[in-house]
Amino acid sequence: MKKTSTQPLHLRILNDVQNNILSGKWQPGFNIPFETEMAAQYNCSRMTVNKALTQLTKSGLLERRRKSGTFVKRPQSLSAALEITTIQSEVEKLNRRYSYRLMSDQLRAIETIDQIYLDIADGKNIRDINCLHFADEQPFCFEQRLINIDAVPDINNVKFNDEAPGAWLLKKVPWSRANHQIFAVAATDSVAQNLNINNGDPCLVIERTTQNNAEKITWAKLSYSGAMHNLQATFTP
Known part of the structure; x- marks a missing residue:
């Protein structure tokens, strides 16, 4: 081949x-x-x-x-992959201590590439957030997230210094549809640096777009070191 x-x-x-x-x-x-x-x-x-x-x-x-x-073999972890849960709960299910660090948070104008994920018109602003989740003080998940602030107006006054944006959204914002893509990739420089792994090491990546009716709320890219999967699913809560 x-x-x-x-x-x-x-x-x-x-x-x-x-x-x-x-x-x-x-x-x-x-x-x-x-x-x-x-x-x-x-x-x-x-x-x-x-x-x-x-x-x-x-x-x-x-x-x-x-x-x-x-x-x-029927994968035991498949149902977990289809759920929208907090990363904190993932860590705690492993009986490990969870912690979180906000890496960057900016309000910026939408760019052409962002429209692929959020389907927002030119001239609109989005919230662009990067954060890192830890298990027993070791990097567990690097989260890159874009949020449609028109869909979540209350978010303009929220600071994510102590709580991850995904956890806040899950508690505060209703959703009706989500699309997952789960795949294996080689770690980029940025991901490798944040996860404290070598450039090119295998990573599990989950890309998730969540929406309420026809309006897209948020897109997230979650990068993990370790086991690899490839799954695409659309489902409702």
């Missing part, structure tokens, strides 16, 4: 396998192709395939049975 992107090959294999699972093409119990077959398909070493499948096994999407092969 000809390589068509700069994404590390094991991440492309990982994403392809996850797409097959989460789209329903590969159902729970399906015996996936052998590593040797996948290595031939992607024109790579068996070790590269093994790296991707090992990560998927750790994340709960696959299970390996001795002498039988590798099978699709």
